[in-house]
Amino acid sequence: MTFKQLSILGAVAAGSLMVSCNNQKAPKGIDRANLDTEVSPKEDFYQYACGGWMAANPLTDEYSRFGTFDVLGENSRKQVRELVEGIDGATAEKGTNAQKIADLYAMGMDSVRLNNEGAAALAGDLKKIAETPRENLVELMATLPGLGVFYGTGVEADLKNSNMNTMYWSQGGLGLGDRDYYTDDTDRAKAIREAYNVYLNRIATLAGFSEDEAKRITDNTIALETLLAKNQWTNTQLRDMRRQYNPTAVADLDKKYPTIQLGKYFNQQGLDNVDTVIVCQPDYYAVVEEALKTQPEQAIRDYMTSSYISSAASYLSDDFVNAEFELSKVLSGVKEQRPRWKRAIAVPNGILGEALGQLYVEKYFPESSKEKMLNLVGNLQTALGEHIDNLTWMSDTTKAKAREKLAAFKVKIGYPDKWRDYSKLDINPEESYWQNIQRAIMFNNEYNLNDYGKPVDRERWLMTPQTVNAYYNPTTNEICFPAAILQPPFFDPEADDAINYGAIGVVIGHEMTHGFDDQGREFDKDGNMIDWWTESDAEAFSALADKLVAQFDAIQIDENTHANGRLTLGENIADQGGLRVSHTAYHNSLGDSEGEVIDGFTPDQRFYLGYANVWAGNIRPEAALQLTQIDPHSPGRWRVNATLRNLQPFYDAFEIGEGDAMFMPEAERVVIW
Numbered sequence: 001m002t003f004k005q006l007s008i009l010g011a012v013a014a015g016s017l018m019v020s021c022n023n024q025k026a027p028k029g030i031d032r033a034n035l036d037t038e039v040s041p042k043e044d045f046y047q048y049a050c051g052g053w054m055a056a057n058p059l060t061d062e063y064s065r066f067g068t069f070d071v072l073g074e075n076s077r078k079q080v081r082e083l084v085e086g087i088d089g090a091t092a093e094k095g096t097n098a099q100k101i102a103d104l105y106a107m108g109m110d111s112v113r114l115n116n117e118g119a120a121a122l123a124g125d126l127k128k129i130a131e132t133p134r135e136n137l138v139e140l141m142a143t144l145p146g147l148g149v150f151y152g153t154g155v156e157a158d159l160k161n162s163n164m165n166t167m168y169w170s171q172g173g174l175g176l177g178d179r180d181y182y183t184d185d186t187d188r189a190k191a192i193r194e195a196y197n198v199y200l201n202r203i204a205t206l207a208g209f210s211e212d213e214a215k216r217i218t219d220n221t222i223a224l225e226t227l228l229a230k231n232q233w234t235n236t237q238l239r240d241m242r243r244q245y246n247p248t249a250v251a252d253l254d255k256k257y258p259t260i261q262l263g264k265y266f267n268q269q270g271l272d273n274v275d276t277v278i279v280c281q282p283d284y285y286a287v288v289e290e291a292l293k294t295q296p297e298q299a300i301r302d303y304m305t306s307s308y309i310s311s312a313a314s315y316l317s318d319d320f321v322n323a324e325f326e327l328s329k330v331l332s333g334v335k336e337q338r339p340r341w342k343r344a345i346a347v348p349n350g351i352l353g354e355a356l357g358q359l360y361v362e363k364y365f366p367e368s369s370k371e372k373m374l375n376l377v378g379n380l381q382t383a384l385g386e387h388i389d390n391l392t393w394m395s396d397t398t399k400a401k402a403r404e405k406l407a408a409f410k411v412k413i414g415y416p417d418k419w420r421d422y423s424k425l426d427i428n429p430e431e432s433y434w435q436n437i438q439r440a441i442m443f444n445n446e447y448n449l450n451d452y453g454k455p456v457d458r459e460r461w462l463m464t465p466q467t468v469n470a471y472y473n474p475t476t477n478e479i480c481f482p483a484a485i486l487q488p489p490f491f492d493p494e495a496d497d498a499i500n501y502g503a504i505g506v507v508i509g510h511e512m513t514h515g516f517d518d519q520g521r522e523f524d525k526d527g528n529m530i531d532w533w534t535e536s537d538a539e540a541f542s543a544l545a546d547k548l549v550a551q552f553d554a555i556q557i558d559e560n561t562h563a564n565g566r567l568t569l570g571e572n573i574a575d576q577g578g579l580r581v582s583h584t585a586y587h588n589s590l591g592d593s594e595g596e597v598i599d600g601f602t603p604d605q606r607f608y609l610g611y612a613n614v615w616a617g618n619i620r621p622e623a624a625l626q627l628t629q630i631d632p633h634s635p636g637r638w639r640v641n642a643t644l645r646n647l648q649p650f651y652d653a654f655e656i657g658e659g660d661a662m663f664m665p666e667a668e669r670v671v672i673w
Helices: 045-056 068-083 097-109 112-117 120-131 134-143 185-208 211-229 250-256 264-266 285-294 297-315 320-333 339-349 355-363 367-390 396-407 433-449 495-516 534-554 570-590 603-616 622-632 634-644 646-654
Strands: 005-007 065-067 151-158 159-169 245-248 275-277 411-412 471-472 478-482 556-558 618-619
Touching: 045 603, 045 634, 065 068, 065 339, 065 622, 068 339, 068 603, 097 112, 097 339, 097 355, 112 320, 120 151, 120 433, 120 534, 134 264, 134 297, 151 433, 159 211, 185 211, 185 297, 185 320, 211 285, 211 297, 211 396, 245 250, 250 264, 250 275, 250 634, 297 320, 297 433, 297 556, 320 570, 320 622, 339 355, 339 433, 355 495, 367 396, 367 411, 367 495, 367 570, 433 618, 478 495, 495 570, 495 603, 534 570, 534 634, 556 622, 603 634, 603 646
Parallel strands: 159 275, 411 478
Antiparallel strands: 005 471, 065 618, 151 159, 245 275, 471 478
């Protein structure tokens, strides 16, 4: 259970983003090629601001969606590839990070070997699943890398004692990931279930099972996963963290669920001191207990078999990879498999992420960028403080607490000060690709479990430097901006301040606002889930949040599907807050100046166009529906249009008034932070 938030998401007169020098050339303004000037900004601002970019960047078959985030992601991926292919694996010393990175990449690229080996790497573990007696299946669940059935456990900061790590127990075990794929009665859900049926049958056959066996494995897996799905919480329910905080003694859980044998599960993982766990979805585990106790033993084995083979599929022959891709085509609408090098590079980039990150920042992230970001963050903190002071719906008592939390923000820029140690991870090219992946799974699992009962390491990063993203983590009250996002179009040293404040400035403000969204606001300055609001202030916040939910609920994704304003509430609050706070910070940086007109655009126009260009992108209908169901972020078009319709400075910048499509009556607008 992970609670971090992901996006993509004093006086500041000296807060300019530009570096002044005597002969500096004029800053870059808006790239007019990004615009669709046949559309009025008053009618559809997103299309006006991004239509040119969208036309110039049509979706290729490789992508289900592609936007400016993806452009930067592709750039980062190519940079990482250059770093990896620059390592001479033949001469790299055994046991070094260089050897591990080079060998993992080489194994992923070796299609001849992978196709020759087929499913051979699975044979031993499949035999183990088939032969382990029912009463000992919990041992497999606890120790077999790649087996993810029924539920998940993991160590994270205690939500009410943020300085200490504790154990969480949460729902899981669905091959399709989201419960609604199993329970919805729509044509799309039915098509996904049919594709999943074909996929499970195919990988079971490839693993060596007969036609009849493959059908039985598939049928039993889908039946059992459907049973679990019907009793799991929805993505929207999973946003309620208070309901998921249920500390319970393991001894009591073993009495209540004797077949699950949670105490034995932890003992098998080498943990004999887990006396209490945080039960996240307390009404789910009775279903797991009943299934383990009453489902036919063969059905449980078949479910485990499917889960295990599916986990390995990406690391086996092309036949397995292609079977997996056929399912993804139905889920997201993507039409073409990613090139092998992209799939192969993702493995060391994930498993040895900080080792690659260290190489990445040495080559691509100058220290000067870190200093500029720290100054920017300070400017945005000042602006957010001003917004808190000026709130009309919040009392002075709660404002003081909010100010304390803002002042306590920990800021992480670029890369960690201490890099992760991978010395105990063995990568051996004489063994199969999948065996090495399994060893990496165990390495990361042990890394997580080793934190149990220990103080939280507040210096640890939850993203690698080469990740194009940013986050706010409520239990450490920190905002983090990896090196890879600090590049154009998010931050461009040659662009004018208005554009940069509209882009990276809003990203910073977005992450800050997560500390005060519907989830983040429940945590205090030290990262503890404590109610620091007065009752009336909490009610006022909820009333505003509900209005914002209704705005986004009204958005139609297609003729049968609306957006989910409750699922996306945190990100929508953060988008609006980021825009408002960064706009204030920008105007603070201007001092008494009104700013200059560049290429016919006023400073505020450039600010909002800079923001919109961050979310330029194209998306397939299938992907839009998939993300509406599972993604807490709104689609790019609505992160722009729906959010901006609440902001009066945006109306002023483009002279939007009653009768324009972008206009919303003032009484219907929502401003929170």
